[in-house]
Amino acid sequence: MPTTQSAAKTKAADLAILGGSPAFSEPLHVGRPNVGDWNRFLARVNDLWERRWFTNNGPYVREFEGKLAHFLGVKHCIPVCNGTVAMELAIRALGLSGEVIVPSFTFIATAHALQWQEITPVFCDIDRSSHNLDPKRVEQMITPRTTGIVGVHLWGRPCDVEALSALARRHHLKLLYDAAHAFGCTCRGTMLGNFGEAEVFSFHATKFFNTFEGGAVATNDDTLASKIRLMKNFGFQGYDNVIYIGTNGKMTEISAAMGLTGLENLEESISVNRRNYCAYKRGLGDLPGLEMITYDEGERSNFQYVALEVDEGAAGIGRDQLLALLHAENVLARRYFFPGCHRMEPYRSLFPHAGLLLPETERLARRILSLPNGASVGAADIETICSLIRFAVEHGGDIRRELATRDASRPSQDTSLHG
Numbered sequence: 001m002p003t004t005q006s007a008a009k010t011k012a013a014d015l016a017i018l019g020g021s022p023a024f025s026e027p028l029h030v031g032r033p034n035v036g037d038w039n040r041f042l043a044r045v046n047d048l049w050e051r052r053w054f055t056n057n058g059p060y061v062r063e064f065e066g067k068l069a070h071f072l073g074v075k076h077c078i079p080v081c082n083g084t085v086a087m088e089l090a091i092r093a094l095g096l097s098g099e100v101i102v103p104s105f106t107f108i109a110t111a112h113a114l115q116w117q118e119i120t121p122v123f124c125d126i127d128r129s130s131h132n133l134d135p136k137r138v139e140q141m142i143t144p145r146t147t148g149i150v151g152v153h154l155w156g157r158p159c160d161v162e163a164l165s166a167l168a169r170r171h172h173l174k175l176l177y178d179a180a181h182a183f184g185c186t187c188r189g190t191m192l193g194n195f196g197e198a199e200v201f202s203f204h205a206t207k208f209f210n211t212f213e214g215g216a217v218a219t220n221d222d223t224l225a226s227k228i229r230l231m232k233n234f235g236f237q238g239y240d241n242v243i244y245i246g247t248n249g250k251m252t253e254i255s256a257a258m259g260l261t262g263l264e265n266l267e268e269s270i271s272v273n274r275r276n277y278c279a280y281k282r283g284l285g286d287l288p289g290l291e292m293i294t295y296d297e298g299e300r301s302n303f304q305y306v307a308l309e310v311d312e313g314a315a316g317i318g319r320d321q322l323l324a325l326l327h328a329e330n331v332l333a334r335r336y337f338f339p340g341c342h343r344m345e346p347y348r349s350l351f352p353h354a355g356l357l358l359p360e361t362e363r364l365a366r367r368i369l370s371l372p373n374g375a376s377v378g379a380a381d382i383e384t385i386c387s388l389i390r391f392a393v394e395h396g397g398d399i400r401r402e403l404a405t406r407d408a409s410r411p412s413q414d415t416s417l418h419g
């Protein structure tokens with residue numbers, strides 16, 4: 001999408017937050033959907049329209065299911081209506097109960113999928129560099145009520161799967177992964193989707209690969225797979241025969257048509273994301289106090305997330321100031337996953353002191369910022385975003401002073417950000 005850009009900033013007052021004109025005329029979003037070929041999608045929509053088969057394990061869902069399993073190299077990959085329901089199904093089919101250990105630094109659905117079934121999410125701290133569960137901390141959170149561990153491959157970067165499976169084995173715990181970010185990513189050359197008892201993907205529109213709404217459970221366990229297949233369709237085995245408690249977790253044909261079209265475009269989506277990620281990396285260079293997440297060159301990654309850690313002391317500008325500054329310029333960066341699940345309801349009321357055991361989570365939640373990526377973000381956009389960030393770091397002192405003066409003169413101004 002063409003966005004017009006205003007002239008480069010030469011002094012603090014040129015910034016939109018201080019009254020200048022925004023760098024972009026249209027908002028740039030994090031997670032604008034990646035799409036495949038429109039005509040191929042349309043041809044599939046035509047077919048399903050003619051067929052009048054819209055849901056209930058139709059031909060596109062079955063084709064999609066086969067292609068997913070083949071792509072991931074996994075025995076079963078069951079399409080579901082969304083990632084959250086896929087998590088709920090996997091959790092229930094695994095028979096989790098009591099307490100389950102999860103990171104707090106994740107999207108809220110990871111915790112909700114447990115709490116929804118009255119299983120207590122026990123929030124565990126993360127490793128400073130990987131942003132994923134710290135296995136040493138996981139071990140300390142195990143109690144007699146613990147039945148499982150849910151690891152999240154945050155930003156598509158794999159958890160320490162070896163340490164976690166050793167731990168799970170030693171303590172007789174079930175191991176499930178929330179792989180919502182990790183479609184198309186590998187761990188030691190094996191596609192994520194093959195680890196733990198099962199792994200769950202999200203195909204939500206903001207994710208790397210989407211089916212509008214959608215998700216899937218991947219597993220190499222035949223028994224678990226057949227249980228989940230029953231559970232996602234009310235427990236029906238054939239007509240008029242319910243053999244299990246279930247829900248409605250079915251994916252629709254139009255979502256599967258979108259998925260089949262997107263799969264054909266996967267390599268293209270990865271290379272666009274990768275190109276953008278590298279452009280950000282070059283553009284931000286070695287600015288003090290800013291650190292972009294890195295992806296292991298030896299693995300496959302989808303490069304969907306351009307997450308930046310802001311160290312206020314070294315950068316001379318805080319994460320929230322940088323965020324407000326970028327929003328004013330129409331760069332809608334996001335604070336994924338601020339403030340951490342433990343600081344959101346119902347968990348903050350249930351576990352008011354959880355943060356005491358989550359120092360790394362709290363630290364990262366204060367520092368992280370996600371920048372726009374995907375096919376709608378071009379090289380010139382990234383250059384502009386990087387020069388805004390460079391400018392902010394170079395003029396941090398001026399900007400902070402100007403903002404403080406303004407805040408002092410307008411104390412009631414609403415500085416809240418988009419949700």
Ligand SMILES: *Cc1c(COP(=O)(O)O)cnc(C)c1O
Binds near residue numbers: 109110178203215
């Ligand atoms: C998006 C997401 C989910 C939920 O997936 P939906 O398809 O939106 O229901 C779960 N976990 C994580 C980490 C996510 O980012």
